[in-house]
Amino acid sequence: MDHFIYQDQNLFAESCSVAEIAQQHGTPVYIYSRATLERHWRAFDDAVGTHPHLICYAVKANSNLAVLNVLARLGSGFDIVSGGELARVIEAGGDPKKVVFSGVGKTVEEMQQALELGIYCFNVESSAELEQLNLVAQSLNTKAPVSLRINPDVDAGTHPYISTGLKENKFGIAMEEAEQVFVRAAALSHIDVKGVDCHIGSQLTELKPFLDAMDRLLGLVDRLTALGIELSHLDVGGGLGVPYDNETPPAPQVYAAALVERLGERKLTLIFEPGRAIAANAGIFVTQVLYLKENSNKRFAIVDGAMNDLLRPALYSAWQKIIPVQQSDAATQAFDIVGPVCETGDFLGKDRQLAVVAGDLLAIRSCGAYGFAMSSNYNSRPRVAEIMVDGSQAFVVREREKRQQLWQGEQLLP
Ligand SMILES: Cc1ncc(COP(=O)(O)O)c(C=O)c1O
């Protein structure tokens, strides 16, 4: 396949057998490929070429320490949205000087933590946050490096829940107010204005919205230069989509080349915040069929994995490829793949043509991003194990939760 997204090929090829991993570690289970993670990160980094840049992997996509560590060893930066994510990055050996901090609701404590660790930049999302950050930096007798996140009001053409760059979304500072907030930021004693950023949404499959957003940001950069405010970087956010089915998002080379070209003569370091493009197709979710069941006009494969383990189908009606791990002699029939959770929305796939019997393993593909990271304990289900395949070896990078861990910290009344 020519595309840089390798569809977790590694996990099904040579080295490690998915069936053996499932047998040894139980199901449901997430399995990641180190080689694929590295290849995706490098493909992204190489795509930007020699233009000064920093790839800040979006930790929210998959925050497993081993995943972060693999990327940190390549020299990756990180895009974080909480103090918890920052702590994970440090724990995984990431460099705080390559961290950008996004999010509309940073707390005072998170600002202190990030300032003390010396992060690269705060992506500030409102005037109120800017004023608060100035006070926190003052109290620590330092200056906070800041980029202002601008809401460029472009339609990313993606699912409404994961579109972030429209006027009605909560994210960023409105373009109409941008100059005024930059002027204020430049005047604040404990703020160091570094850059501008945007992030218009996730799973984008067209280039145009990225370019539209970039053009609007560059217009602002030029107006700021005229006002005497010189920026050193432009952060284009994340959002590059991946093929879950037969989508054809732009390859990173095409995407990056188009953005670099738009910069023209401007001397701005480019920052990227890819999450899904690095991690999604470096992971699968493996689940076992418990029972087959037939109602009047529906056939169900009831599996041991559920919406608490993999939320995307229930939350966004997201479609992810489901394939049997081993060949079966059973007849191919249409199944809804559903989990044990007591919700009608608990499905992993609908109306899938599959040849399966009870006991078979199914692999849900493209689960390396927003899979485990969005999992929960709903229905008091322990969170599943995460495994990373590295060459011919499979490592447990997170153990399956034990039942007793589920009520840790809970107290009975006296
Ligand atoms: C600010 C920010 N940066 C980066 C990302 C990563 O997005 P994606 O995983 O689509 O690359 C997100 C999530 O959408 C985000 O909100």
Ligand SMILES: N[C@@H](CCCC[NH3+])C(=O)O
């Ligand atoms: N969690 C979403 C993406 C949201 C990205 C975070 N801003 C998904 O699974 O597609």
